[in-house]
Amino acid sequence: DGGITQSPKYLFRKEGQNVTLSCEQNLNHDAMYWYRQDPGQGLRLIYYSQIVNDFQKGDIAEGYSVSREKKESFPLTVTSAQKNPTAFYLCASRLSANSPLHFGNGTRLTVT
Amino acid sequence: AQSVAQPEDQVNVAEGNPLTVKCTYSVSGNPYLFWYVQYPNRGLQFLLKYITGDNLVKGSYGFEAEFNKSQTSFHLKKPSALVSDSALYFCAVRDIGSYGQNFVFGPGTRLSVLP
Numbered sequence: 469d470g471g472i473t474q475s476p477k478y479l480f481r482k483e484g485q486n487v488t489l490s491c492e493q494n495l496n497h498d499a500m501y502w503y504r505q506d507p508g509q510g511l512r513l514i515y516y517s518q519i520v521n522d523f524q525k526g527d528i529a530e531g532y533s534v535s536r537e538k539k540e541s542f543p544l545t546v547t548s549a550q551k552n553p554t555a556f557y558l559c560a561s562r563l564s565a566n567s568p569l570h571f572g573n574g575t576r577l578t579v580t
Numbered sequence: 581a582q583s584v585a586q587p588e589d590q591v592n593v594a595e596g597n598p599l600t601v602k603c604t605y606s607v608s609g610n611p612y613l614f615w616y617v618q619y620p621n622r623g624l625q626f627l628l629k630y631i632t633g634d635n636l637v638k639g640s641y642g643f644e645a646e647f648n649k650s651q652t653s654f655h656l657k658k659p660s661a662l663v664s665d666s667a668l669y670f671c672a673v674r675d676i677g678s679y680g681q682n683f684v685f686g687p688g689t690r691l692s693v694l695p
Contacts, residue, residue, distance in 0.1 A: 501683075508589070508687055510688055516682070560623075560624075569624070569672075571624045573621075573623045
């Protein structure tokens with residue numbers, strides 16, 4: 469079955485450490501996205517990528533970095549510069565301009 | 581700037597009764613509108629979308645939504661609620677007049693269907 473795989477499901481890190489969240493899709497979608505979800509705030513866009521080797525900052529990119537070396541993969545690194553990294557992170561992809569987003573099942577990051 | 585409002589944090593409805601989850605939006609151009617549902621510790625699942633055409637859109641699991649341009653609303657409805665419909669619902673908009681890469685999501689409405 470085609471879909472988006474995010475790993476790990478739960479991640480725990482100490483403050484000051486960088487951490488990388490994995491997102492892999494086999495849907496052959498060009499566009500990929502990273503969102504952050506906090507209670508009561510909906511989803512906020514961190515980064516997005518339309519094609520390989522290209523990505524754009526979203527609304528809350530500070531303290532995060534991404535790469536898009538392959539069409540299937542769009543990993544997100546949460547750096548030590550991110551002030552409040554504890555959150556639920558969602559990866560998504562989209563086939564075309566009129567298509568809805570397809571979401572992975574998320575990674576819950578806890579930083580202590 | 582695009583924005584989406586979901587005026588109710590929580591909606592409670594009895595099983596078998598009709599349900600409505602409200603959404604209003606603000607965009608600079610023509611809107612693409614979406615509804616998603618999220619179950620605990622899962623990603624969002626697509627329910628339905630409005631791009632153009634009929635104002636009443638039918639989607640998955642018996643849900644439908646009515647687009648009202650004058651009121652800038654896109655309320656989600658279901659004629660008869662099920663306990664299994666209990667979840668978090670998100671309305672989203674994408675401005676097709678923009679570069680088109682950002683979906684703006686509302687804060688979500690938690691639906692509880694009581695047996």
